[in-house]
Amino acid sequence: VIGQEQDSVGGRFDANQAYVGRLYNINVWDYALNSTEVAFLYESGFCGFGTAEVDPIISYADLLAQDLNGALSVIDGPCIDLEDASEGKILRFPPQSQASTANFLQFTPDFGTEEFGAFSICTWFFKTYSDTSRYFLSYAESGLDNSIISENKPRSGSGSVVANC
Numbered sequence: 001v002i003g004q005e006q007d008s009v010g011g012r013f014d015a016n017q018a019y020v021g022r023l024y025n026i027n028v029w030d031y032a033l034n035s036t037e038v039a040f041l042y043e044s045g046f047c048g049f050g051t052a053e054v055d056p057i058i059s060y061a062d063l064l065a066q067d068l069n070g071a072l073s074v075i076d077g078p079c080i081d082l083e084d085a086s087e088g089k090i091l092r093f094p095p096q097s098q099a100s101t102a103n104f105l106q107f108t109p110d111f112g113t114e115e116f117g118a119f120s121i122c123t124w125f126f127k128t129y130s131d132t133s134r135y136f137l138s139y140a141e142s143g144l145d146n147s148i149i150s151e152n153k154p155r156s157g158s159g160s161v162v163a164n165c
Contacts, residue, residue, distance in 0.1 A: 013101035032118035070102030
């Protein structure tokens with residue numbers, strides 16, 4: 001789930017934990033990116049179109065192809081790549097005054113039958129509310145609710161564009 005912290009598989013959301021802000025270029029790899037890959041992604045910048053050596057198992061294009069719930073929307077951003085329509089598109093979560101349990105993107109990834117011992121999630125975000133109890137991604141499976149939750153804590157509070165990897 002993108003934009004909510006789930007207390008059970010696919011639900012039990014809390015509006016006080018709903019993500020408020022914008023997310024761009026979320027990708028998930030089935031291994032731990034090394035420091036060189038993380039540095040390259042960061043140094044490529046917001047519009048740098050940087051990639052890791054191996055394609056992600058969940059790409060931003062995969063996420064943008066999912067149904068959006070509530071007032072979550074996709075808006076045009078400052079980046080554009082004519083060869084990839086997902087580049088330049090930003091997930092916009094409503095402002096604090098419209099934070100709701102209805103605003104999220106949900107998908108069921110197919111990781112196959114093999115377990116993996118490490119993974120990496122990288123994204124750029126613009127957090128518009130400084131509350132630190134807001135999560136942009138949560139992963140749950142039956143019996144292991146809140147297996148993975150990821151929050152963002154920009155160093156300078158709200159209103160900063162920050163890379164998270």
